[in-house]
Each structure stands twice: as C-alpha cells, then as structure tokens.
Amino acid sequence: MIVAACVFAYWSAGRAAAERAEALGRDACRAAGVQWLDETVHASNLRLQRGEDGRLGFERTFRFEYSHDGSDRHVGRMVLRGNRLISFSGPSRAANVIQLH
Numbered sequence: 001m002i003v004a005a006c007v008f009a010y011w012s013a014g015r016a017a018a019e020r021a022e023a024l025g026r027d028a029c030r031a032a033g034v035q036w037l038d039e040t041v042h043a044s045n046l047r048l049q050r051g052e053d054g055r056l057g058f059e060r061t062f063r064f065e066y067s068h069d070g071s072d073r074h075v076g077r078m079v080l081r082g083n084r085l086i087s088f089s090g091p092s093r094a095a096n097v098i099q100l101h
Helices: 002-032 092-097
Strands: 035-050 056-067 074-081 084-089
Touching: 002 035, 002 056, 002 074, 002 084, 035 074
Parallel strands: none
Antiparallel strands: 035 056, 056 074, 074 084
C-alpha cells in the first residue's frame, strides 16, 4: 500500500504541475496577443533539484507552441519546481507580464 500511495502522490503532483503549466501558457499567450497552439503543454524534462529550503523536489520542464499569425510556430518553455514558476521563455510581450514566484 505504501508503494501505491507513493505512485499516486507522484502522479498527482505531476498532473497538478501540468495543469499549472497549461494555465501559465494560456495566460502568457493571451497577454501577448498570440494564438496558443494545440491548447496543451508537453512535459519535456524531469529532474531532482534542491529547493531554496535545501529539500529535494522535482523540477519539471514543459514546452508549448504558439503562433503570431496562424502560419508560423514558435516554441515556449517553462520550468516549474513544485508549483512555482522558475523560468519562462515564450511570447516576448508575455514574458514581461509573467512574474516568477
């Protein structure tokens, strides 16, 4: 049962991070006035990283695609440590709006 609980906690934390990344990507595209393509994010990296408090946790990297005029595709990227945004690259006007917490 302990193993099942650990697997569920890992899955649940990953799903919560993906939902947070989707909200950030959608909001960034809206703020920049660009089209958010595929309306989803894709997990591209997962690693163990020490937080500011020194505890180990997962750092997840997500990518998303956006378009300025519907005929081009650009890739945005964000890194979340837990539920906290660590790094963002994407639509340039949105990068000024998003604050790293």
